[in-house]
Amino acid sequence: MLGALLWIFFVGLLLCAFLFSKTTKEFPKSWFEWKTEFRYQYIGIVGLVHDAQYKARDRVALYKQADRIAVITGGNRGIGLRIVEKLLACDMTVVMGVRDPKSAETAVASIVDLKTTKGKLICEQLDVGDLNSVKAFAQLIKERYSKVDLLLNNAGIMFAPFKLTADGYESHFAINFLGHFLLTHLLLPQLRAAGKEGKNARIVNVSSCVNLIGRINYKDINGTKNYYPGTAYSQSKLAQILFTRHLQTVLDAEKSHVQVNVVHPGIVDTDLFEHSATTSVPIFKKLFFKTPERGSRTVVFAAIDPSIEGQGGTYLSNGGKGPFHPDARKPAKCEQLFQFSCDLLKIQQYGNGEL
Numbered sequence: 001m002l003g004a005l006l007w008i009f010f011v012g013l014l015l016c017a018f019l020f021s022k023t024t025k026e027f028p029k030s031w032f033e034w035k036t037e038f039r040y041q042y043i044g045i046v047g048l049v050h051d052a053q054y055k056a057r058d059r060v061a062l063y064k065q066a067d068r069i070a071v072i073t074g075g076n077r078g079i080g081l082r083i084v085e086k087l088l089a090c091d092m093t094v095v096m097g098v099r100d101p102k103s104a105e106t107a108v109a110s111i112v113d114l115k116t117t118k119g120k121l122i123c124e125q126l127d128v129g130d131l132n133s134v135k136a137f138a139q140l141i142k143e144r145y146s147k148v149d150l151l152l153n154n155a156g157i158m159f160a161p162f163k164l165t166a167d168g169y170e171s172h173f174a175i176n177f178l179g180h181f182l183l184t185h186l187l188l189p190q191l192r193a194a195g196k197e198g199k200n201a202r203i204v205n206v207s208s209c210v211n212l213i214g215r216i217n218y219k220d221i222n223g224t225k226n227y228y229p230g231t232a233y234s235q236s237k238l239a240q241i242l243f244t245r246h247l248q249t250v251l252d253a254e255k256s257h258v259q260v261n262v263v264h265p266g267i268v269d270t271d272l273f274e275h276s277a278t279t280s281v282p283i284f285k286k287l288f289f290k291t292p293e294r295g296s297r298t299v300v301f302a303a304i305d306p307s308i309e310g311q312g313g314t315y316l317s318n319g320g321k322g323p324f325h326p327d328a329r330k331p332a333k334c335e336q337l338f339q340f341s342c343d344l345l346k347i348q349q350y351g352n353g354e355l
């Protein structure tokens with residue numbers, strides 16, 4: 001009898017855990033959606049275990065580098081806000097590309113004393129999901145700075161309902177990947193100008209462990225035929241990794257002093273989960289997820305740590321290398337996505353900063 005009760009309790013617990021960590025607040029409606037949910041649950045659990053297992057490795061040493069200019073997308077909240085805090089602690093000039101510059105400055109001022117910090121904060125308007133906004137932001141940076149030392153492609157959305165941007169792209173693909181792909185192309189001349197022998201300029205793409213279950217649907221990149229938010233998110237996060245890997249081969253071939261790395265920040269307690277069922281049990285996130293401060297560490301590690309100088313193309317997680325999608329090991333797959341994106345944006349020569 002006791003054994004049966006324990007079983008019922010255990011199965012009930014598993015069911016609750018499943019229901020409250022679904023990627024959407026709704027119930028899966030098809031086998032495809034159920035399968036996606038199960039895959040997410042598996043990746044999520046592995047991610048949480050990895051975060052716990054490598055807690056001690058997950059750190060970054062900050063050092064002064066007052067001559068450096070960092071550009072970050074987002075940064076007004078979540079992981080990005082803590083990245084900005086760390087970059088300012090290094091005395092850098094930090095340019096934030098944000099949707100609401102005024103409130104972004106207020107957000108940073110709530111955790112950094114902007115009157116006493118030796119770092120310099122500049123907040124500029126940017127909607128990464130709007131290609132015209134990306135172009136205008138890049139133009140402003142080019143006019144103001146002859147070099148950019150760090151580009152952190154951090155802004156992102158997750159599990160959002162289907163929406164096309166003004167340019168006609170599904171919002172995860174547009175914001176998490178394509179806008180950053182364009183921004184990087186436009187700022188590469190400034191990054192090349194900043195890098196020197198032994199001190200590369202760096203690009204950091206903030207991806208996610210769910211790249212492992214991603215698939216690039218070239219036939220229907222917007223997912224219009226069978227849209228599921230989790231699928232759109234994992235596709236965009238895989239795209240960032242394929243992009244990183246191919247861009248590094250391009251940078252190596254031209255022998256420029258620029259490196260590009262890609263990071264999984266960990267499973268972090270931020271607003272990113274607003275569309276998922278986890279919001280129903282906030283205590284779960286508080287107990288098991290990383291804090292945004294901890295989530296920012298590997299991103300800043302990828303941006304400044306001397307130990308990874310010259311090691312571009314690496315996928316970093318919890319302060320070290322992590323497992324990523326097998327397609328990202330295949331140069332042809334990486335190049336396919338790269339060329340596909342160039343074609344969408346009509347880029348003739350990637351990285352020349354021109355359109």
Ligand SMILES: NC(=O)c1ccc[n+]([C@@H]2O[C@H](COP(=O)([O-])OP(=O)(O)OC[C@H]3O[C@@H](n4cnc5c(N)ncnc54)[C@H](OP(=O)(O)O)[C@@H]3O)[C@@H](O)[C@H]2O)c1
Nearest residue numbers: 074075078079099127128129155156208267268270271272
């Ligand atoms: N949290 C996690 O567990 C986790 C795990 C793996 C990867 N990541 C990645 O980490 C990155 C940061 O996520 P987070 O957890 O810090 O999420 P968050 O707290 O929700 O912050 C998202 C940031 O992206 C910005 N953003 C969203 N859409 C934008 C747009 N169209 N234009 C400009 N900025 C936009 C937001 O600005 P607004 O305030 O204007 O919306 C905000 O600054 C994302 O790329 C995410 O995919 C997070």
